Amino acid sequence: MANVTAYENLCSVDRDAAPLHHAASILGWDQEVNMPPKGLAQRSAGLASLAGELHKRYCQPQIAEWLIDCENDPFSKGSVEVANVSLWRESYDRRTKFPSEFIEEKSRTSSEAKAAWAEARKKSDFSLFAPLLERQVDIARREADYIGYEEQPYDALIKLYERGMTTANLQGIFGSFRDELAQIAGEAVERSKANPPREFEGEFPIEGQQMFNREVAEWIGFDFEAGRIDTTTHPFCSGICPGDTRMTTRYYPKDFTASLYGVMHESGHGLYEQGLPDEHFPHPVYDAVSLGIHESQSRLWENQIGRSLEFWKRWTKRAGEIFPQLSGWTPEELTAAVNRAGYSFIRVDADEATYDLHIALRFEVELLLLNREIESADVPKVWNEKFKAMFGLDVPEDSQGCLQDIHWSMGALGYFPTYTLGNLGAAQLMESAMADSTVSAAFSAADPLPLLNWMRERVHQKGSLLTPPEIIEQATGKPLAPDAFLRHLRKRFLG
């Protein structure tokens, strides 16, 4: 019974840490949403101290012994206990195997690199950022060495965001759909150009946008007794704890759809958080399993649902009541307006048809960097060539090219592909859910809750009991693949 005692001890570590996590989440959220600027110094001290307290708890040497007790005398296969033990092991190793000098170097380099990136982007001068990117690549390679990998360093990095995913898997996914995607995108862009959708006119008052967004979020099942929406420059969703999930958005007076799809996206994240298996809190099986699965839920509600004709059949009348300038619009016109395809230099502005080309490009460049096939100084040239090949456009300056995203400066190499995993997952899950006639009939009758319940049961309630590939495979009957997403794009943009 050593394993039972050890398991209980490991559970106590989580219970002891949970309130500190809770405090850190609220402090982090408050810093983005409410904190007056002069509160920063004390806030940073507060967050650093909580991080230190958490580190102390999670790095207790006895944890190593308890883990070994559980591993030597394992619980029954497929049990919650086995999953928790394996997740504890992963995070304990990750927390304890980096030398503290490495952690400090990484943190210092990220601060410097973020500052250099901001300056370089402002001046559109990549040379200011190149040496820092070189240091980040070096750090990422050493990090991969500490973590360990079988084939290549990128394997270790992608695992940080997506358990069970390998570089080879990703290459298979991107390799099989990159060219077809480029072709669909090209045709979609042509069609939008040939047949431009109706344009919005006038102002959409923020109060109206807030009312509309909230009604839509409630309609898809977001529980406002257990969450809220606030306003920030950079929208995000924070699952603070069971019973408290908070999202943010921003408003553009000329285009109500920016905040609408922002809120549907963040509500997707929020629904996932609200659907996690409370009974396993505060242990790792409770947690959201990966960024890719998280993004599959946000993209599902934002794109699969929110940009569908069915959605606008349900919401066009209401939109016209709140925004009088829309009162003459048809559901078809609104659907077309929110599905305009066009090439863009900037990833975050990209539409559904072209978005994943941006990700494919970043994945290719990251891999070349990590494998030392190119140097940081080569990035602009490689980026611009690939961009020309994929989008047919010449990047006018690096601030609109390889300097546009903050991720690499933060050291987040291996992160970008999770966006595409989310898009593919959303399409594959949606296709399977709609094959269930209860779900599809209800959705056709403007009731999305059976769809939500389908996701609850097969995705949200799983927490981290399964790996992301297992979740997709058990929910849809097949491994994650791009074909559902390609079918979806063809239907939506070329149908």
Added chain:
Amino acid sequence: MANVTAYENLCSVDRDAAPLHHAASILGWDQEVNMPPKGLAQRSAGLASLAGELHKRYCQPQIAEWLIDCENDPFSKGSVEVANVSLWRESYDRRTKFPSEFIEEKSRTSSEAKAAWAEARKKSDFSLFAPLLERQVDIARREADYIGYEEQPYDALIKLYERGMTTANLQGIFGSFRDELAQIAGEAVERSKANPPREFEGEFPIEGQQMFNREVAEWIGFDFEAGRIDTTTHPFCSGICPGDTRMTTRYYPKDFTASLYGVMHESGHGLYEQGLPDEHFPHPVYDAVSLGIHESQSRLWENQIGRSLEFWKRWTKRAGEIFPQLSGWTPEELTAAVNRAGYSFIRVDADEATYDLHIALRFEVELLLLNREIESADVPKVWNEKFKAMFGLDVPEDSQGCLQDIHWSMGALGYFPTYTLGNLGAAQLMESAMADSTVSAAFSAADPLPLLNWMRERVHQKGSLLTPPEIIEQATGKPLAPDAFLRHLRKRFLG
């Protein structure tokens, strides 16, 4: 040099605790302002855990040794070190001298008593609350025994809120002005009845109230780069840390002055917090010294300034711009409207002329209870007799009499007098400040900042270096007394 090492160790305890305090303050604030209802369970767990962590740090047995080292070889008289050591001693003794069963009993009784009080008030049936009040009186007497006192248990309780204050002092203060106050109040009420002020008409939109309140708060010097205003049912001000002070208010559409004076009151608290001596953070000398001094600052800006003719000479025009229904009003009319005197059964609705009669009554009843001169069951009878004598009115039911306030149910016996100490302090400080011709000339010219600077230097910047009586005496040249307040009331209501 044992004292230097010990002092440094005691400072480390504070530095170590500060981030946890910070987190607890934000969690407490967020619970009132933002938290969705289903977040309560985790929030309570988070706050309890932080309280436990803080308790552990503040009750380390080495603290006793370090304190003795500092006390045996004291720092120079009047120094910051001496003040910190004496404040550490006070709070260490308070934290360690109660048996844990007593702490639990107190906490449990408060929960039960609050529930019983709410029920009793709802039904206006004092008998439901009486046994719980009896238990709270018993607990308060035992608490006083643990703390220790020279003359009577009430001495120990008032010290919890107001260092340096004794029951005898309070009896002297109330004894010397209760009758004169009653007489002024009576005359003020007659005058308001004989000559009723102009009434407000129409609605005052919340956005307009928010704009007006914010402009006023900025005018008196509240720094919105280091603070904010939000909306809650029960207004409060929370000094989270240097650089972050947050107040709340509530809005009534028919009367913009409710939120205006709410914000001026909370801004007064906020200005005090923003003016505390940052260089002593996070040690006790940095802290606000007492509830009475805190209240002197809130009452100063709310009543002394906010209800003055000078204030309305500055703000009547602006009020008329924001609220068109006020455009025909004169400063004299607005001043009269916000200084209407009238008897009220409810303390929190009382005007400046009658407010302290409510406090005098509560102080007398508390003292009788604590000294076992009456039993809890006698409270309604005693209350109603005293109310009749002071206000000339028959209390129609206990929910409008002895059941109206939550304080006793929470076990906060000894708290009420700090409200009057605040009113007296505000008047005495104001009189002294206005005797400085720079301050009074500026204020006549609608510039309140020299007044703020006067308070900054003599009150805010003192933190807890002096006791409350010392602060008043050094700032005004005499001990706290009711005469300035009585002069103020006579001038304002009978002038």
